Amino acid sequence: MRTRTFPAAAVALTLFLPLGLPVPALADSDAPDSDPFEPLNRGTFRFNDTFDIWLAEPAASGWYFVFREPGTRHLGYFFSNLRFPVRFTSTLLQGRVRDSAEETGRFVVNSTVGLGGFFDPASGWGLKQHDEDMGLTFGHWGAGAGAYLTLPLLGPSGIRDGPGLVLDSALLSGPAFINPWLGTGLRIADALNRRARLLNDAEEAKESSLDYYVFVRNAYRQYRDAQLGIEGTQPEEDPDDLYQIDEDE
Amino acid sequence: MLALVLAPTTGARADAKSETEASRVVGKVVDEVIAVLSNGELDTEAKRAAVENIAKQNFDFPVITRLVLARNYKKLSEAQRSEFIAEFQRYLSLTYGRRVDSYSNQSIEISESKSHKNGDVTVDTKLIGGQVDGVIVAYRMRGKNGTWRAIDVIVEGVSMIANFRSQIREIVSSKGADQLIATLREKNERDEAAVTP
Numbered sequence: 001m002r003t004r005t006f007p008a009a010a011v012a013l014t015l016f017l018p019l020g021l022p023v024p025a026l027a028d029s030d031a032p033d034s035d036p037f038e039p040l041n042r043g044t045f046r047f048n049d050t051f052d053i054w055l056a057e058p059a060a061s062g063w064y065f066v067f068r069e070p071g072t073r074h075l076g077y078f079f080s081n082l083r084f085p086v087r088f089t090s091t092l093l094q095g096r097v098r099d100s101a102e103e104t105g106r107f108v109v110n111s112t113v114g115l116g117g118f119f120d121p122a123s124g125w126g127l128k129q130h131d132e133d134m135g136l137t138f139g140h141w142g143a144g145a146g147a148y149l150t151l152p153l154l155g156p157s158g159i160r161d162g163p164g165l166v167l168d169s170a171l172l173s174g175p176a177f178i179n180p181w182l183g184t185g186l187r188i189a190d191a192l193n194r195r196a197r198l199l200n201d202a203e204e205a206k207e208s209s210l211d212y213y214v215f216v217r218n219a220y221r222q223y224r225d226a227q228l229g230i231e232g233t234q235p236e237e238d239p240d241d242l243y244q245i246d247e248d249e
Numbered sequence: 250m251l252a253l254v255l256a257p258t259t260g261a262r263a264d265a266k267s268e269t270e271a272s273r274v275v276g277k278v279v280d281e282v283i284a285v286l287s288n289g290e291l292d293t294e295a296k297r298a299a300v301e302n303i304a305k306q307n308f309d310f311p312v313i314t315r316l317v318l319a320r321n322y323k324k325l326s327e328a329q330r331s332e333f334i335a336e337f338q339r340y341l342s343l344t345y346g347r348r349v350d351s352y353s354n355q356s357i358e359i360s361e362s363k364s365h366k367n368g369d370v371t372v373d374t375k376l377i378g379g380q381v382d383g384v385i386v387a388y389r390m391r392g393k394n395g396t397w398r399a400i401d402v403i404v405e406g407v408s409m410i411a412n413f414r415s416q417i418r419e420i421v422s423s424k425g426a427d428q429l430i431a432t433l434r435e436k437n438e439r440d441e442a443a444v445t446p
Contacts, residue, residue, distance in 0.1 A: 033418065197380060210413075211420055215412060217415075218412045219412055222406060222412065225406070243401070244367070
């Protein structure tokens with residue numbers, strides 16, 4: 001069980017205050033279903049969905065038509081390899097020196113033997129990938145998820161993960177030093193490739209959910225909690241309570 | 250004193266036995282489902298019906314329905330409850346039945362299992378092959394009178410029960426129980442129309 005050593009607001013304050021954004025006192029905003037900014041979030045969500053329907057999804061379909069299954073998978077390895085700086089820095093800042101060394105090994109092997117990152121021989125050699133980012137690093141340092149935020153185009157995030165994304169972005173801006181167009185181009189290509197690999201799943205989720213906005217919010221929050229090793233819906237409750245049937249009628 | 254010495258070991262032994270049994274059931278169901286999905290002689294509708302049958306026997310739908318409604322169960326009248334149960338089961342069957350066509354020779358590996366305080370066992374499985382390669386799908390199993398049935402599916406750490414519960418809670422609190430049932434019914438009618446040629 002994780003103990004929160006300080007609320008997410010503390011982390012957010014250090015990053016948001018310079019921007020002059022108000023950070024309300026959010027006592028229970030770590031709970032997966034808490035959503036103090038819901039009307040705003042639903043609005044952004046609708047915007048994102050419109051963008052997706054009209055632009056992102058058709059473009060991703062075209063991308064998938066060209067690259068197909070093995071192609072998009074290897075492109076996935078390529079882009080994943082480029083995210084090395086984020087995983088390396090995050091594991092290091094979490095004090096996981098061995099994992100950061102493993103990430104370094106993966107990067108070296110996959111970039112060379114893996115032909116520029118398009119292949120992943122490192123996994124076969126027992127070097128595991130650690131999907132860490134700065135948002136999770138804040139989480140490991142004790143920051144709770146904080147209020148849920150839907151970001152324009154970027155989708156589900158939050159008070160803790162949002163600033164995490166900003167830092168991740170800074171860590172990934174290496175290619176931009178070579179050429180700004182290269183940096184932007186790679187980001188767009190990465191996004192298209194990811195969207196292409198999710199075409200069926202995204203459509204399924206949208207079709208089958210009763211409230212797509214809530215589906216995304218809850219799935220995102222659960223997923224981030226799972227990445228941090230947090231189980232259960234509320235911090236104070238026993239995780240097994242999710243599975244208790246209230247017998248008192 | 251003797252009881253203190255014995256209790257932990259019998260507890261651990263009972264856990265191990267439950268885990269073995271729960272894993273065995275998951276393995277059996279996985280084999281049955283794969284056999285259906287890879288049977289070239291069955292058409293989509295036959296596959297869907299067969300998988301639905303397997304699901305009915307191996308998922309504890311009454312428990313699942315209670316869990317997704319949670320506190321809202323008390324808010325529903327008898328009539329609403331039975332309507333909800335019927336529509337929700339139809340919804341699950343249509344939603345997951347749709348997926349029978351997307352099977353393309355993936356295989357499923359049963360890995361670890363874990364016992365919970367209340368006696369449930371979560372069995373991890375890993376999908377191998379295709380776009381979903383490496384995805385971990387866990388089944389939370391509950392044993393009643395020696396029969397183990399699934400009460401939740403947890404994909405990469407995301408519990409379906411928790412997710413449905415939050416969607417249902419949102420709809421009931423903002424629009425009411427009748428609207429929840431109506432939404433389910435509309436969805437089901439649309440999906441059934443899409444399935445029948």
